[in-house]
Amino acid sequence: MRNLMRAAVAALSLTAASFTAAADLTDVNTIVEQANLAAYYKGNDGRSEARMVITDAQGRQQTRQFTILRHDEADGGDQNFLVAFSRPADVRNTVFMVAKHTQSDDDRWLYLPSLDLVKRISAGDKRTSFVGSHYFYEDVSGRNISEDEHRLLETTAEHYIVENTPKDPASVEFSRYKVWIDKNNMLPVKIEYTDDADKLYRRVEVLAVEDVQGHPTVTKSRVSDLISGGFTTMEFRFLKYDIGLDESVFTERSLRKLPRNWLRRPKS
């Protein structure tokens, strides 16, 4: 009887413990790692078409369209991106390629077809505008999680709220940023940046999440410049994971001679 009781108590406490574990992560690094995987490493590779609408403070709009090919070398590790512009027509076939490294600086290339020019963009600041939009290059390829200190601020019914402060404040324009991570799918759904005057100046928001081949995937997001009032929305369509991309697609050769087979829109 006593044994039974003891067993029952043990079972109860175990259940409670496992419930807690499933419902609420408490280790901030685990949360951040999972969020990083959810946001940038779905499948082994992927293809999507992005339509970016840049709206300035006066409401004037510009559109950019491009196809993104991605290939992961390892989950949470090195990755390759190839961004090929299709519109507006005067920048068609302009290509931007990134070899993202977690242990060293990224390699970046730019191909400008009308200048017949391949340029290597030196590892420098990645927090520069992505082709004139309110997104930064770093927003597109993902910020290396080891560059910030993370602190779990709060766990709400829906979100983990994590505050991140840069290890090297001189390398970035923010003093800290707060991320809201959806507990259900571990996707970061809102990020707010604060400057060194403690003023909120930039916000990234997820506007739509869809299920793609079983992966919850962001299909629409927006970055707002809270100071000027301008913002950019980015919509992804024709997403597909695990299409069989390999490293050979992501070479300097591909810049001048686009991998058309992979870039072509898949027939549903």
Place this chain on the structure above:
Amino acid sequence: MSLRDRLVSFAIEKPKQVFYLVLALVVLAAAQIPSIQVDTDPENMLPHDQADRVFHDVVKERFALHDMIVVGVVNDQNPNGVYNKETLTDLHTLSNAVQKMDGVVRQDLMALDTVDNITQEGPGSIRFEWMMKMAPETPEQVARIKEAVSRLPLLQNTLVSDDNQAAGIYIPIVSKSESYRLSQEIQAVIDTLDSQNQYYMAGLPVAEDTFGVEMFIQMAISAPLAGLMIFILMWVFFRSFLLITAPMIVAMGTVIITMGALIGQGYTVHIMSSMIPIFLMPIAVVDSVHILSEFSDRYRPGEKPQQALKEVLGHLFTPMLYTSVTSAVGFASLAFTPIPPVQIFGLHVAFGILLAFLLTILLVPAYIVSLSDKRLAALKDHNIEEDDNSLLGRLLAFTGRFSIAKAKALVVGFVAVVAISIYGVTQIQINDNPIRWFKEDHRLRVADKVMNSHFSGTYEAYLVLEKGDLAEDRTLLDSQLKQFAVEAGGELPAELDKILDAVKNDAFQTYTDNLISAFDEASYTRPAAEESVWLAMLEAAENAQVDAKYFLTPEALSYLEGLQAHLNESDLIGKTNGLPTLLKTVYRELNGGEAEQYKLPRSAAAAAQTILSYQSSHRPDDLWHIVTPDYRATVLWLQLKSGDNQDMSKVIDLVNAYTDANPLPEGVEANWAGLTYINVVWQEQMVNGMLNSLLSAFAMVLVMMVVLFRSVKIGLLSMLPLTVTILFIYGLIGWVGKDYDMPIAVLSALTLGLSVDFAIHFLERARAIYNETGDWQATVAEVYRGPARAISRNAVVVAVGFTPLLFAPLVPYITVGFFLATIMAVSAVVTVILLPAVINHISNKSSLFGSEKEKQNA
């Protein structure tokens, strides 16, 4: 009963009501004064809906241009100028602090630490990075910054001067009205930096706001000082506080009610209107002096003062009314200028003069009847009429004899003066520059001088080139698309109509964007058979979109490049920045960074891709300060060394000469914007407007004179002194080389209104005396005893009343003070010397004066 009698009776019979009424008005008006709004914005010289101003505002909005405070950091001690660790560290600290201030447009602030640098990093590799994210710590880092700036034409001589001795921080601000506060905050930060640098603040917003603050000080000092001067002067003339109390009350009442009315109506107090009190005070006392003088002549102690008052007012009413109305007309004629602040000034001074007349008619009699018998007797004790043996009396008597004796020589002399003056008038330099509203040694003038000696110039003018609208392109694309759809048949035309209908209200760029996206979608979702048609339409829309980006085409860019090269040759223009400058710089860096690659991309697509590379920077939006996102309009930034309107006009001529020799590409229009240009516009309007206002005032006053004297000849004679005075004053300005600026322009109307008064008094009395005596010599002698003395005294009162302006810290006030004093002196002299000399030449004096009897006073 005439209006005059009713007013006079009211004042005499109900003095208390008069006092209460005036007091009530003064209190009501004074209550408005605390809500005063000062406006020192030169842009407001033009009405809000004036075409150039509207365009200027549109340009500012379209290109997201803000008003700027420019802080200059100068180091002329260090051989490397600002390129040393300490100076750059201070600059970094200052810029950082400024970025955190409220009211600063942070993202557009330009300083070494907020701009980007593009550099070569080994073959085939470029680097985008902040120019000076952190303050440099080693000489190598300093040298790198120097090298980088000198390679970037958009920055060199803008952020750091060519002589390396000065660096600039360009601080865009949300609202001009905050620039004084911000400049104080910036100064506070500067005060914490201890280094060998000098700091200067420039830019029109600071100048304007500072002017506003100093204007208040000016008003608070000059107006009471003018009142004090007049008070002392009247004491010298009349030696009776009792006597001069009345004019002082009239003057104060007039000033307070007029300013209260102006502020109460919601008008802002501009530079001109801030001078209203100083204008009104001397003018307002003059009429009361006339009344008091005459009253003390006629009044017999022991009598009731009412009768004497009625006689005096009956006698003086008409000339006082006429002198007031003519002065008012002179000022009111300023309403014909197209400059709102000048209009408001003119109309309110006119109102104030008429009010002063009314207050004089009501208050002075009410004041006199309220005096006790003892005081009235005391009033009589003061001999108001000066002794004929006084200095002034003897001088005037001599003048009278002289002007008759040497009549011929005098007339010839005046004709010569007029001829010389007319030549002087033709030499007048029309010019203005708001920075010159400050004295030479003012810190803003000094800053302006220092900054312009180091940099390419701190005065900005914008030349906007714009390609005509896209209505035709749109119609063409629509019909092209419809043709595709009709040829394909089936459901296509209906589908296309739906798509076209959805985008019909979009601007061209969005319209094509949305068409492209809809066609792309349709090619994918509609039946496969339609795909090729949708793709063809998509291509047509894409082509139309690319073709519409006019200022990316080689044709447009090389025209701009040529124009820039032409302008850069001029000494007036320190530097021009434009889309070609940006494109050539980025193109050079993309192509290895050698100087020979500093050229325009070969095609529109190459230009678009060069721009796409540029946009991958920290400040992609800088692009939109020189071209609109649809590439239909672009702006050339001209940095001018001088903000003088004359120099801006020369720059305009320079551009016109170029566009005449090299016609603008088809459908392209060029227009100017920028404050330096706006100043030229309002000045031109003012010159023409002033001529109109002067001519119309001249005509109106002439008509009034003819009516007053019921004689064309005397009417014309009365215009003679003011004509000579105006020509003399403007001739003098031409000869001395003083720029014809806003205050000078306004003077013409004032001269006209004020100096005709002297002629009225002189001729009115001369005629009356001639009609009594019938002898010209006797008339002259008599006139020089009475009226000439009154004229001289009034001229002195008014002239001296304006002299406090000479001590003003702001130049426009000094100018007005100096010239008004001169005008009063000259017109008094011309009246008392020239008029008798000219009349002396008219043989039949009886027909000149005699045609009319003394006017009825009933």
